[in-house]
Amino acid sequence: MSENTKWGVQKRFQQGRVHMPTTYFLGYDTDKDGNIVIDEEQAAVVRRIFKEFLEGKGTPTIAKGLMKDGILTARGNKKWTGDGVYKILKQEKYQGHCLAQKTVPAIISEEDFNVVQQELKRRNKMLRDPDNKYRQTYSGKAPFSNKFFCGECGRPVIRRRLMLFTIPL
Helix, strand or coil: CHHHHHHHHHHHHHCCCCCCCCCCCCCEEECCCCCEEECHHHHHHHHHHHHHHHCCCCHHHHHHHHHHCCCCCCCCCCCCCHHHHHHHHHCHHHHCECCCCCECCCCCCHHHHHHHHHHHHHHHHHHCCCCCCCCCCCCCCCCCCCCCECCCCCCECCCCCCCCCCCCC
């Protein structure tokens, strides 16, 4: 049974028909002929997510903004999570690529998608400092967060408060 299913999928790919379920996939839909088309209303949400991420917002902040504006997820839920936003940012289909070497209509330009992937790697690397000396998290809240970098090591410059205590005599 499994071999028959695999054979059917391979045959459809050879015929140029992409199998991409769009029921719970934000931004895409299928027309009456089974072709994948862009749902412009949902695609606007996807573009917003990518735009806000490139503007410096973190995934939890983007999720809160979507909930505040009453935008529904692909499944029709009101609740967005940072992880859900992260998965959208990682999804290669939004740049028009399918893992099966086929293409679908692109919602995001390949250039923007690649910039987002580099920024995701940079933010992820901040959490995994091998020495655990400068481990930090990305913050899109502070205006200068992750905007200034050390000229020698390349790490983000962070503010430290010096606490002075006076000892009464």
